[in-house]
Amino acid sequence: MTSLANTSLNPAALDFLERIERQFHVDDAQLQIIVDQFLKDFEAGLNKNGQALPMVPTYVTHLPDGTEKGTFLALDLGGTNLRVCQVTLLGNQQVEMKQSKYRVSDALKTGEAVDLFNYMADSVDHFLTTTDVAPGAEDEDLYLGLTFSFPVDQTAINKGKLIHWTKGFMATNAIGHDVMQMLQDALDRRHIHVKCAALINDTVGCLLSHAYFSGGCILGAIFGTGTNGAYVEDFTKVTKLPKGAFEGTLPKSMVINIEWGAFDNARKVIPRTIFDNKLDRESINPRFQAYEKCISGMYLGEIVRNILLYLVDNSILFSGYSSKQLNTHYGFDTELMSNIESDKSDEGRTVREILTEKMGIDDQSIGPNDIAIVRWACKIVAGRAAKLSSCAVAAIIHETHCAEGNEDFLDVGVDGSLIAFYPGFEDGLRESLRTLVGESIEKRTRIGLAKDGSGIGAALGALGALKAERARAGVPMGDGVGLNHHLPKGLAMTEMHPETAAA
Ligand code: GLC
Numbered sequence: 001m002t003s004l005a006n007t008s009l010n011p012a013a014l015d016f017l018e019r020i021e022r023q024f025h026v027d028d029a030q031l032q033i034i035v036d037q038f039l040k041d042f043e044a045g046l047n048k049n050g051q052a053l054p055m056v057p058t059y060v061t062h063l064p065d066g067t068e069k070g071t072f073l074a075l076d077l078g079g080t081n082l083r084v085c086q087v088t089l090l091g092n093q094q095v096e097m098k099q100s101k102y103r104v105s106d107a108l109k110t111g112e113a114v115d116l117f118n119y120m121a122d123s124v125d126h127f128l129t130t131t132d133v134a135p136g137a138e139d140e141d142l143y144l145g146l147t148f149s150f151p152v153d154q155t156a157i158n159k160g161k162l163i164h165w166t167k168g169f170m171a172t173n174a175i176g177h178d179v180m181q182m183l184q185d186a187l188d189r190r191h192i193h194v195k196c197a198a199l200i201n202d203t204v205g206c207l208l209s210h211a212y213f214s215g216g217c218i219l220g221a222i223f224g225t226g227t228n229g230a231y232v233e234d235f236t237k238v239t240k241l242p243k244g245a246f247e248g249t250l251p252k253s254m255v256i257n258i259e260w261g262a263f264d265n266a267r268k269v270i271p272r273t274i275f276d277n278k279l280d281r282e283s284i285n286p287r288f289q290a291y292e293k294c295i296s297g298m299y300l301g302e303i304v305r306n307i308l309l310y311l312v313d314n315s316i317l318f319s320g321y322s323s324k325q326l327n328t329h330y331g332f333d334t335e336l337m338s339n340i341e342s343d344k345s346d347e348g349r350t351v352r353e354i355l356t357e358k359m360g361i362d363d364q365s366i367g368p369n370d371i372a373i374v375r376w377a378c379k380i381v382a383g384r385a386a387k388l389s390s391c392a393v394a395a396i397i398h399e400t401h402c403a404e405g406n407e408d409f410l411d412v413g414v415d416g417s418l419i420a421f422y423p424g425f426e427d428g429l430r431e432s433l434r435t436l437v438g439e440s441i442e443k444r445t446r447i448g449l450a451k452d453g454s455g456i457g458a459a460l461g462a463l464g465a466l467k468a469e470r471a472r473a474g475v476p477m478g479d480g481v482g483l484n485h486h487l488p489k490g491l492a493m494t495e496m497h498p499e500t501a502a503a
Contacts, residue, residue, distance in 0.1 A: 078149025205457020210413025224416025386428025
């Protein structure tokens with residue numbers, strides 16, 4: 001308990017805290033067991049639907065190499081905001097983008113799905129009418145890639161039924177429905193000439209975008225509000241796809257959206273604490289997204305809050321006083337953990353400020369030991385998350401055999417607030433990765449932030465769909481495919497529209 005060594009906590013309190021810390025410890029042998037379980041679950045999920053891991057075939061069969069060209073629309077739902085982008089792929093690993101953001105209210109997340117999809121269509125309409133987007137050629141619709149960051153049962157590049165919601169969404173009458181059709185219907189009702197061409201998970205977008213800029217990528221992974229990964233699998237291993245899923249020649253490979261957030265829903269391999277159990281029980285999806293609940297930004301703050309309350313109740317923290325904010329479900333945001341861990345000062349001035357100003361704790365109840373305990377709680381929760389994250393990365397390195405027989409770099413494209421901003425998260429992930437795959441492979445693993453996977457990746461997905469469509473029709477792809485490639489050049493433009501469309 002290094003971070004508590006310099007406190008004046010009495011031995012009984014230290015012992016109490018040590019017992020909590022032990023619950024969050026995952027040793028190397030346990031990490032290896034988790035990786036082995038991942039590999040078994042990959043295989044089961046590729047063979048059959050309805051297994052522990054969805055292993056969704058995405059119908060994306062090629063990775064880009066940076067030469068792709070064209071202009072497409074991208075719509076991104078699944079993070080904090082809804083985003084509409086116009087992406088121009090310039091074909092020399094360069095892009096130009098324009099985008100607008102639209103707020104997705106809780107009412108939309110939890111209301112009727114048709115309202116959510118209407119809102120998405122209204123946002124596209126608003127973007128097209130307020131942005132300098134040239135209309136498509138006569139009779140040609142604009143091609144749109146939808147980044148939809150939830151588990152779907154995908155049956156074509158442009159078809160997929162929602163399996164279930166994650167990350168706090170629960171709009172009714174969406175599960176079991178084709179989300180692309182719902183969006184297309186909403187656009188058609190408004191006579192918006194946009195064709196929903198590709199349905200892309202954010203991890204797939206991340207993989208595609210990183211490949212466009214880096215020339216290759218073994219894994220696209222998100223460590224943000226949720227967590228998940230996508231990789232390129234040998235098509236012969238995707239045995240669950242019905243025969244006839246492809247016309248003509250079978251592809252050599254296919255991108256698989258793992259939906260690894262669902263890993264260990266059966267609770268076999270990840271050691272769990274009472275704080276995880278409380279979080280799960282009180283969540284809107286108990287017993288689902290077990291791995292995600294130990295790792296992602298949506299949940300880490302809540303685990304810390306559970307620990308802090310437990311310590312308050314045992315009179316070890318804040319002299320036994322809580323606050324309204326600390327008592328509120330999801331009242332301690334993961335971003336605060338990040339800010340707390342960024343404060344390296346001895347006295348922890350930022351930590352104190354967060355506790356008093358953001359969490360409403362009475363300044364008088366906060367002593368130096370309390371500051372140390374809060375820091376310690378953030379550290380053990382985020383440290384475990386980083387460790388557990390390494391297991392999925394290691395499992396992909398094993399599954400794809402990408403490190404064997406070569407000395408190449410292994411490019412991993414990542415995105416999400418945890419990996420991008422949380423202090424020490426990537427270091428923690430790397431440290432465990434080293435124990436799992438060995439130092440030389442860990443050193444060759446290049447973890448890089450993917451550039452806007454949800455926007456650029458969706459455009460690349462739409463381009464792939466257009467290429468496949470034209471190939472089927474025997475129409476050659478010209479240079480500068482896609483539409484509106486005569487756009488004015490310019491820097492990315494972002495606007496936030498809080499209430500564009502009627503909710
Ligand atoms: C959740 C979603 C998944 C997404 C991930 C990251 O796990 O189910 O589709 O990729 O969050 O946003």
